[in-house]
Amino acid sequence: MTGTGKVYLIxxxxxxxxxxxxxAMRMLAEADVVVHDRLVSPEILASVPKGARRIPVGKAPGCHSVTQERINEMLAELALDGNTVARLKGxxxxxxGRGSxxxxxxxxxxxxxEYAPGITAAQGAAASTGVPLTHRGLASGVRYVTGHRQKDRPLELDWKRLADPETTLVVYMGVANIGQIALALLAEGMPADLPVLAVANATTPREARLLSRLDRIAREMRDWCADGPVLFVIGRVAGLAVARGLDLDETLTEARVAGHG
Ligand SMILES: C[S@@+](CC[C@H](N)C(=O)[O-])C[C@H]1O[C@@H](n2cnc3c(N)ncnc32)[C@H](O)[C@@H]1O
Incomplete structure (x- = not known):
């Protein structure tokens, strides 16, 4: 190979x-090497061209198998060797996504x-469940926040601003800290029966949903046997899950969203 290659951030x-x-499909087809995350589904990895080399660099929560620094270096080395590199992210x-x-x-x-934007998990979950992120009369806006915190450090979120019943809150990476998140929102005056929809593996054949409420979500999550990435939709719109006739997982407690169960 001659000259410097390039990186497609897909x-x-x-x-x-x-x-x-x-x-995204065109860029993947052009790639010599595909460097992919843990969250890229097996269904999507199946569409990686046979001739392309695959390098998994998945980072499981709490156990960083390949550090971000090493991923950066690897992408640069591969491109400087003349490769067209597809950096494939969920x-x-x-x-x-640390793409920037x-x-x-x-x-x-x-x-x-070069970039290929992707459908973010929140939009995917909204489409696969039919639960909207905004809805006239229920939510006039939506906020995406991370529920992940650095080791030994508290979650640095502005709870006062986030506690807005007019705004849907979508929490990414929140499983470990959902108890803390719910308590903080309750402390800022959000109603105990505010619906919370947890969606695991959204848009895949393994998708599972749990409908709960703010004061019970932490307990119900402990009883829920879902594997894979989970997203929380917190807000009145989540209550529409019942109206949409969704197949919802039962939990081991009798807790149901008030008025919907
Ligand atoms: C590191 S973030 C990456 C987010 C990604 N860049 C996006 O735009 O969706 C990982 C988090 O995204 C969410 N997530 C990603 N894919 C998901 C899916 N298929 N179903 C539910 N949540 C998902 C989960 O909250 C997971 O912990």
């Missing part, structure tokens, strides 16, 4: 291959980066 979407963009690369850190590292080294 959003793979939440899991269903049909939710990948045409641009959802959208610029939403809780990778792009900045590559830009500092003069390596060209």
């Amino acid at each position: 959003g793979a979407g939440p899991g269903d291959p049909e939710l990948m963009t045409l641009r 959802g959208d690369p610029l939403i809780f 850190e990778e792009a900045a590292y590559l830009a500092e080294r003069g390596i060209a980066v």
